[in-house]
Amino acid sequence: MARWGIGLAIVALVAIAVAVGIAAQRxxxxxxxKKSPAGQTVRIHAADGTIFFxxxxxxGRWLTLRETPRxxxxxxxxxxxxxxxxxxxxDPVGLARAGVFAVENYGSGRRMQGASTITQQLARNVFLSNSYTWSRKLREMVLAMALEWKFSKDEILELYLNKVYFGGGSYGIDAASRRFFGHSATDMSLSEAAVIAGLVKAPSRYSPTADAQAALGRAGVVLNVMVDAGVITRAQADAAKPADVELAQETGQNSARYFTDWALPQLDMLIDEGNEPIDVYTTIDLDMQRAATAAIQANVPSGVQGALVSLDRDGAVRAMVGGSDYVASNYNRATQxxxxxxxxxxxxxYMAxxxxxxxxxxEVVDEPVTIAGWSPRNSSGRFAGPMSxxxxxxxxxxxxxxxxxxxIGFSAVANMARRFGITTPINTHPSMVLGSAEVRVIDMTAAFAAVARRGVSVHPYGITKVTTADGRLLYQRKPEGGQQLVDSWVAAGITDLLQTAVNTGTGRAAQIGRPVAGKTGTTSSNKDGWFLGFSSGLTTGVWMGRDDAKPVGGLQGGRAPAKAFADYMRIAVARRPVEAFDTEVKLPEWQLEEDDGAMFGAPEEDGLVDENGMPIELPGMGLPPDDGVAPPPIDDGPVLDQQWIEEQTGRRRSPEGSGGPKTVQPPPARPAPPAVRIPPARAPQDSAAGEVRP
Structure with missing residues (x-):
């Protein structure tokens, strides 16, 4: 029997040796x-470089054993x-202890403990799953011995320290140190090392951000074990104070997830698909995001949702709130x-x-009017007569x-909205002038931002750069000049009106102690409340309402939305210089002519125009002067491209090889209205006098 036992043992050892040898070769x-396993890591940076999600x-960063603190x-x-x-x-000693434990707890359902070495844990993390079966345990042992056969102890320890899981999505000591302490593992203290080492046994249970007391208790156990192992003295263990370890501030914000949910899907169009870790640099300003979240939560009525989008002058999204609470609802009301x-x-x-x-x-007249059977009314129930x-x-x-x-024509209004980036369906019913078409918050905010940019288009964007983890550039956003949507005098005129709406009109609650231009919006039965405006190069749109579109008592654009706008903007523009608006309207010559001087088809300095005010190019026009030398081009910045506008609004198909932009020839001047001075006593007094009741 002894011979049979020895023989079987020899056969088993040979089989194990063969298995280990084969595994080592593979x-x-x-x-x-050293490369990261499958599963792409995406780190999102705020505008200041902070990783917030x-x-x-x-x-983290791969640390060699020499870089890792002792x-x-x-x-x-x-x-x-x-x-x-x-x-x-x-470890034979560990296996023996595990065997004793298994015998003592047979039938109890408790798992074998104390048998996994560092090498076995590495084999499990790299090659196997965490399922607990005897076959998986046997494979783990074979792979561990194969690793020991192929690599040195230092190489195995380096692999382990950079790949073991520490919780919070962090693999490796550098990622864990940055996650919990806010700095690289190269600067780790004894107390911090004890906290990190204690996480491996149960990352979720001993996480310092989840249960600080459990983490501190586990760190104390680690220090005692280190004393027992002789790697530190009792005096060093007593001097270490895990309770005094400073944890990294949580930079992530629930509301910022609305922004990442909107921005990250755009990566598919910016970079090629891949599995390597990447860093995504975005436009979001975390301080502005906090202010935006606080402004919505502080002002939104009970049971009502709120959304906010804030754009810098070039379209960079600085803050985005898609609802009152992302955890409760991740539906993004700002973009969807x-x-x-x-x-x-x-x-x-008014721009049209x-x-x-x-x-x-x-001068215009506020009086009863009926258009195609529709009779609009003012929310005040009054008519003020002549006014500017x-x-x-x-x-x-x-x-x-x-x-x-x-x-001016309802189609002209619809075309103006299309020109400024409204992509949702627009009808041309008379009531459309009061906002019956449905829109998105981000699109309306971009439209107001284009006005703030003196009539140049603004396209919201959230990603500025994408790199690999080692810094290799994958994408860099190029500055965009934008398209001139309306002439500068139109933008100046509407800015004049928007500023007056805040200074003396329905948007007075949006005042912040510096120039603000904006507009309120309220729909029938107070189902929606809006305020959109800009100041100091920052444009912000606020919406409030119920998801089921039920009426909300007291919800008007000039109240809660305007107040949320003001609360946010006071913080958002605090460090920006005060900017006065360019409201000086420099009218073109055709507006300054006498009425009898404007004739359809009359030759003008710039040529002929049709009944729509569009330039007519006759054969031979556009030829160079007689001397054959064309004048040098004059670059006055973006110009109004009527062909582009008509293509965007569906009035003209885009031909192949279409020509460059052409400056719009304005239509003939309309007859001047009678000069009637507004009686001061009849001016509207109600701040909500004109809120929409379609």
Missing amino acids: IPSFEEL SLGPNY VMQDAMVAVEDRRFRYHPGV AVRQPGSAWKLFV ALEAGYKVDD LRTAFAYSVNTVAAKLGSE
Whole structure:
């Protein structure tokens, strides 16, 4: 029997040796194992470079054993595998203890403990799953011995320290140190090493951010084990104070997830697919994001949702709030929801009117009007009679907006909205002038930002740069000049009106102690409340309402939304210089002519125009002068490209090889309205006098 036992043992040893040899040949090289496993790591940086969110596993920087503090090495070996330097990958003493434990607890359902060496843990993390079966345990032992056969102890320890899981999505000591302490593992103290080493046994249970007391208790155990192993003295252990360790401040914000949910899907269009870790640098300003979240939460009525988008002058998204609480609802109302804008839509009505020849001081009449069977009314229930265009806009007078839309054409209003980036369906019913078409918050904010940019288009963006973990550039956003959407005098005129709406009109609650231009919006039965405006190069749009579109008592654009705008903007622009608005309207010559001088088809300095005010190019026009020398081009910045506008609004198909931009020839001047001075006593007094009631 003894011979049979010895023979079987020899056969088993030979079989194990063969298995270990085969496994050793199949194990990748040390350099290949240093690479991160499948599963892309995406680290998202704020505008100041701070990492505020990560997706996928986080591996930090690879640290060689020489770069790793000795206290970290000693702590990990002492607590996880004290005989690491002496066993062949499997610890016989540990196996014996595990066997005793298994016999004593047979039938109890408790798992075998104390048998996994550092090498076995490495084999499990790299090659196997965490499922607990005897076959997996046997494979783990074979792979551990193969690792010991192929690599040195220092190489195994380096692999282990850079790949073991410490919780919070962090793999490796550098990722863990940055996650919990805010600095690289190269600067780790004894106390910090004890906290990190204590995480391996149960990362979720001993995480210092989840249960500080449990983490401190486990760190104390690690220090005692290190004393027992002889790697530190009792005096050093007593001097270490894990309770005094400073944990890294949590930079992540729940509301910032609205921004990342919107921005990160754009990576598919910016870079090629890959599995290597990447760093995504974004436009979000964490201080502004906090201010935006606080402003929405402090002002949104109970049971109501709120959204906010804040754009810098070039379209960089500095803050985005898609709801009152991301945890409760991750539906992004800033980019996905479509809601009626109410009187905020009058931005496009009045810009179309200004472009058609109206001036901000022209007289209009607030009076009952019926258009195709539709009779708009003002929320005040009154009619104020003659007033200036500026006053009508400031108090959001509905009848005047309806008359303007009827005169200039509802299609002109729709085309203006299309020009400024509204992509949702737009009808041309008379009531559209009061904001019956549904829009997105981010699109309306971009439209107002284009006005702030003197009529140049603004395209919101959130990603500025993408690199690999080692700094190799994958994408860099190039500056965009933008498209001139309206002439500068139209932008100046509407800015004049927007500033008046905040100074004396329905948007007074949005004042912040520096120049602000903006517009309120309220829909029928107070289902939606809006305020959109800009100051000091920053444009912000705020929306509030219920997801089910039920009425909300007291919800008006000039109240909670305007107040949220002001609360946010006071903080957001605090460090920016005060900027005065360019409201000086330099009218083109065609607006300064006498009425009898404007004739259809009359030769002008710039040529002929048709009944729509569009330039007519006759055969032979555009030829160089007789001397054959063309004048040098004059670069005055972005120009109004009428062909591009018509293509964007669907009025013209984009031909192949289309020509360059052409400056718009404005239409003939409209007849001047009668000069009637507004009686001061009849001016609207109600700040909400013109809120939308379509």
